[in-house]
Amino acid sequence: MSLHDDAVLVLKGYEHQPELRDVYLEHLAAHPDGVFKPCAAGHVTGSALVIDPVGGRVLLTLHRKLGMWLQMGGHCEPGDATLADVALREAREESGIESGLSLLPGGPVRLDRHPIPAPCNWHLDVQYAALAPAEAVAEISDESLDLRWFAYDEVADVADASVVRLLEATRARL
Numbered sequence: 001m002s003l004h005d006d007a008v009l010v011l012k013g014y015e016h017q018p019e020l021r022d023v024y025l026e027h028l029a030a031h032p033d034g035v036f037k038p039c040a041a042g043h044v045t046g047s048a049l050v051i052d053p054v055g056g057r058v059l060l061t062l063h064r065k066l067g068m069w070l071q072m073g074g075h076c077e078p079g080d081a082t083l084a085d086v087a088l089r090e091a092r093e094e095s096g097i098e099s100g101l102s103l104l105p106g107g108p109v110r111l112d113r114h115p116i117p118a119p120c121n122w123h124l125d126v127q128y129a130a131l132a133p134a135e136a137v138a139e140i141s142d143e144s145l146d147l148r149w150f151a152y153d154e155v156a157d158v159a160d161a162s163v164v165r166l167l168e169a170t171r172a173r174l
Helices: 003-013 019-030 083-095 152-158 162-171
Strands: 043-052 059-065 072-075 112-115 122-133 142-151
Touching: 003 019, 003 083, 003 122, 019 043, 019 083, 019 112, 019 122, 043 083, 043 142, 043 162, 059 083, 059 152, 072 083, 072 122, 083 122, 083 142, 142 152, 152 162
Parallel strands: 043 122
Antiparallel strands: 043 059, 043 072, 059 142, 112 122
């Protein structure tokens, strides 16, 4: 099964945000390359909110290009077999937590479609949550200006509404 096929199956099984889910599915139906960055109409991305439920905290990255506190995430790569693989790979790469991360069961937590500069138009982000072990030590990557743990109640003060919604949806599923 291709990454494109996996994305279609994952999205067909995602029961929340039906209007946005249908936008994603229409995009994938129209663009066989719609999971990869070169697709000029936009592309699917995968992200994961790294969360330490025992400590009541989340790990955010200060994105190098955007200068915003965000969850870990990025583009699909040819070696990725599934959207879950994309999200977990990005979580590991950007958090520096090499072992012990696992995705919260139940598939994606949210979808978030946001505009990006030309030549592409949209990121169609499929958002997961990654559970970190309580003893996890994060290490900043080249893609970040900073990396920091925030208590749940601090997130709204530093991150945009999409990250806050992702945290709320993740906490509701825990």
